[in-house]
Amino acid sequence: MTDTDLIRALGGPTKVAELLGYDKANGGVQRVQNWLKRGIPAEVKLTFPHIFLRAQQQPARAEG
DSSP: OOHHHHHHHTTOHHHHHHHHTOOGGGTHHHHHHHHHHHOOOHHHHHHOHHHHHHHHOOOOOOOO
């Protein structure tokens, strides 16, 4: 899953900014929007693993 896919799976830049506690009035949404092109900084992923790892988990495939 790319970082763009990850941001979209979490609900888009506005929702991700809210989840991270970024202030919308001070460019929080624009910051996340920039990650669609630049990628999510590793420091952010490490600081908020409960957000980014949860979104990357995929259901297990049924065998049989």
